């Protein structure tokens with residue numbers, strides 16, 4: 271157990287509600303009325319403290335800005351082209367060429383290599399943790415017709431030699447389970463719906479096979495009728511859609527590493543940033559486009575991008591991309607523009623969660639796909655120690671300070687439900703002399719970038735966030751995730767806590783729960799049990815009280831258990847699942863072991879119900 275987990279055990283918050291709780295580090299502190307100051311006392315307590323919100327204004331006389339004026343880049347390794355695509359200060363890129371049907375890699379560039387791959391001593395470098403090898407023990411299931419065998423190592427072939435070099439430069443010594451399977455599945459031309467736990471390498475799971483094939487086969491020729499003499503257009507070969515600007519940028523940064531020296535030029539576009547500079551970047555060439563859906567639609571409408579050459583459509587956080595918030599935009603991009611039809615492209619979907627309704631909806635975008643699950647769909651990593659504390663709303667601030675006092679040196683991410691709460695809690699923490707900053711959808715792009723940069727570099731070791739930071743973000747050294755407010759959808763909980771315990775590292779997640787969270791209690795008990803975590807007695811009691819009530823995800827899922835597998839095998843029949851199912855040991859990629867699915871074989875009833883309803887609301891950030 272980590273030090274942090276030990277410290278947590280010694281805290282006395284959980285179990286019994288305590289309304290007049292005063293955290294130890296505040297007891298006897300000057301002013302005495304600690305509870306008072308937590309409840310807004312800072313309004314009249316002008317200590318001349320500075321604001322961590324560069325230029326946000328906010329209230330009162332706040333003196334200097336903590337992050338004002340910083341460059342706004344947050345590329346892990348200080349890479350230049352993170353935002354807005356200005357290209358300023360960028361080192362020469364190692365861009366290769368495709369000439370006469372041959373790949374001509376660029377010469378090596380040491381300076382760029384250090385920018386892209388960092389050094390092992392770099393604190394911003396996420397090294398794989400002590401539990402990395404345990405990923406091999408997670409059972410893997412791959413269902414669908416003629417599923418290809420997994421690879422067991424990174425070798426060339428099947429991977430392209432240049433890609434292999436880049437993978438080695440990134441210090442990835444062996445593939446994670448999702449990568450072992452996705453590489454041959456995608457190389458075989460198959461569509462894929464892949465579900466693997468948070469932090470287990472899904473980004474590489476789609477980048478490696480897509481880039482390997484692209485390096486080997488080159489770009490498609492630009493159709494004459496699609497190009498325009500007047501407006502310059504980009505014709506990417508692959509498009510990766512992601513739900514947030516920060517995640518899109520992160521994927522782009524990963525793509526920059528693995529495309530080093532190749533002919534493939536990655537680009538990123540997202541809302542909230544200057545579209546003019548993004549267009550300039552596109553005009554310099556764009557083979558792999560990472561985008562948020564809104565900005566991509568905008569650029570498509572302006573005729574700046576054509577999707578007619580797309581071979582690969584990737585939906586990262588696919589369940590999010592297909593829920594009510596994004597689905598219409600995705601449909602427009604996929605069906606309403608010039609993207610090749612489902613038969614003429616490969617569609618790849620990745621997430622840690624895939625609810626049944628979303629899987630059903632996803633059929634529209636896929637053909638004869640393989641469903642891959644590493645561990646149970648929607649399960650949490652055992653690398654994360656999960657604690658649930660009973661804390662009444664009025665006591666949350668005190669309890670939070672307690673937790674923080676017991677924290678180790680790592681970074682702590684604190685999730686709240688609303689943007690207002692994010693600001694209020696951040697102000698409160700700053701008034702306690704803690705180094706906090708906030709990220710949410712009402713902050714400008716510059717503010718969001720600065721906040722994330724401050725957090726990544728440790729200048730602010732506390733980040734208060736809404737769900738905007740829940741998915742995909744890979745920030746080294748996040749050792750603790752606190753759900754100050756629990757989400758109403760258990761899948762959101764899974765993604766949130768997945769910001770720690772990544773790449774085989776360990777982490778701690780703490781949730782504050784009270785009777786107001788009854789809707790999520792049953793699912794939470796399932797999650798904890800599945801991940802072999804302790805279930806506190808009060809939680810079992812609450813689950814009993816709330817049984818008979820409706821489950822999470824908007825209440826129409828009667829049970830989470832339906833959400834944990836390939837829907838085609840639950841009741842949809844559909845396209846033939848592989849006969850011998852494959853909950854093998856997962857070790858060395860051996861499939862075809864024991865079937866865990868006897869009870870849910872091909873019933874063929876096709877009647878799992880309400881398919882047209884999407885899940886989460888559309889204002890999650």
Ligand SMILES: Nc1ncnc2c1ncn2[C@@H]1O[C@H](COP(=O)(O)OP(=O)(O)OP(=O)(O)O)[C@@H](O)[C@H]1O
Pocket residue numbers: 396397398441442443444445446449466467468469470471472473474621622741742743744768769772773
């Ligand atoms: N084969 C590998 N060897 C070592 N480290 C790896 C490997 N593949 C990925 N990683 C590292 O693991 C971390 C998590 O990877 P990634 O962000 O792709 O996870 P994910 O599964 O997409 O997570 P999430 O569900 O949160 O989006 C990253 O820091 C990445 O560099």
